Amino acid sequence: MTNFGFETTSDEAATALSSYIQGRTVIITGVTEGSLGADIARALAPHMPAILILASRSKEKIMKVVNRIQFSSETKVQVLELDLASLASVRAAAEKILDWTTSVDAIMETAGVMAVPDFTKTEDGVEMQFAVNHLGHFLLTNLIMPRLLASQTGGRVVPFTSAGHKQAVLNLEDVNFKNGEYYNKWWAYGSSKGCNILFALGLDQRFGNRGLRSFAVDPGVIVGTGLSRNVEKTEFIELGWLNPDGSAPAGFIQKSAAQGAATGIVAAFDPALADQKGSVMEGGTVNNGMAAPYALERSNIDKLWELSEELVDQHFM
Numbered sequence: 001m002t003n004f005g006f007e008t009t010s011d012e013a014a015t016a017l018s019s020y021i022q023g024r025t026v027i028i029t030g031v032t033e034g035s036l037g038a039d040i041a042r043a044l045a046p047h048m049p050a051i052l053i054l055a056s057r058s059k060e061k062i063m064k065v066v067n068r069i070q071f072s073s074e075t076k077v078q079v080l081e082l083d084l085a086s087l088a089s090v091r092a093a094a095e096k097i098l099d100w101t102t103s104v105d106a107i108m109e110t111a112g113v114m115a116v117p118d119f120t121k122t123e124d125g126v127e128m129q130f131a132v133n134h135l136g137h138f139l140l141t142n143l144i145m146p147r148l149l150a151s152q153t154g155g156r157v158v159p160f161t162s163a164g165h166k167q168a169v170l171n172l173e174d175v176n177f178k179n180g181e182y183y184n185k186w187w188a189y190g191s192s193k194g195c196n197i198l199f200a201l202g203l204d205q206r207f208g209n210r211g212l213r214s215f216a217v218d219p220g221v222i223v224g225t226g227l228s229r230n231v232e233k234t235e236f237i238e239l240g241w242l243n244p245d246g247s248a249p250a251g252f253i254q255k256s257a258a259q260g261a262a263t264g265i266v267a268a269f270d271p272a273l274a275d276q277k278g279s280v281m282e283g284g285t286v287n288n289g290m291a292a293p294y295a296l297e298r299s300n301i302d303k304l305w306e307l308s309e310e311l312v313d314q315h316f317m
């Protein structure tokens, strides 16, 4: 068994797990230059997955990532246009995945948005951060579930969460904040990240006995990805997440993108996790203790599952 830690990089994790990456079919959402998803794709490439499906909103953006990576001829790279803010787009993307492959070994769900400044609803009438960070992934995962369950090695689903989920007051009775009346961008982000944990646990409960594993991964604090695009530097300083000179406050540990991406790779491929049920991971290891109590509560797991089914208008299990 390999030990992975806070400072492990994506390259180190992928090298240690190389034989479990080779020949696998892997989906990564959120692949654009500078994103954690892009770093995961880069780190996996030398280890020759059989099929690598790289998904994001724009084909052009994904191609910029693809063109920088040296893929082996053993790897078939599929570029997938996917707008998680549109249930129709998610359904179309799922159809393509079902066409392209008979099994999926891992889906790493890194796509996300943070702190959308003004209350925004998707074309389906759902608050943007809940929709992109949770609901779109909920639908995609369930639509391709037959392929995940067909994995010879046990399918893995890896939603990316955040320590920011602890700032949330989860209200599954009203994910639209009374049509925006009391919208708070950090609550909305935080609760959508809490939903990532609840979703991983819900998957485990429903499909764990059929070999599926799901780990919600907190990548840590990574500066320099696109996630902060909606947040001014002054706001980070006010929040105490940044010193006025741009340096990190004492005790506030930042990671590189490669360190942030590593735990996702461990979650998706480490065979030592095969018997690990319903878990949250950070710093390369399982740590359910990092989750806020609401994000582990059985009633919330079930409520989120039922609400999500209602919103996508489809029953899964």
Ligand SMILES: NC(=O)c1ccc[n+]([C@@H]2O[C@H](COP(=O)([O-])OP(=O)(O)OC[C@H]3O[C@@H](n4cnc5c(N)ncnc54)[C@H](OP(=O)(O)O)[C@@H]3O)[C@@H](O)[C@H]2O)c1
Binding pocket: 029, 030, 031, 032, 034, 035, 036, 037, 055, 056, 057, 058, 061, 082, 083, 084, 085, 109, 110, 111, 112, 113, 114, 132, 160, 161, 162, 163, 218, 219, 220, 221, 222, 223, 225, 226, 227, 228
């Ligand atoms: N970075 C951190 O410090 C940090 C900390 C804790 C948790 N996380 C979590 O880690 C994950 C990855 O974050 P990151 O830092 O890599 O952020 P990022 O650089 O902003 O990447 C996010 C990705 O999601 C895509 N995306 C946004 N909206 C989408 C939509 N509607 N449909 C499909 N794709 C969409 C983006 O595509 P576009 O380029 O088209 O927008 C981009 O590829 C997120 O779930 C985040 O919550 C990050």
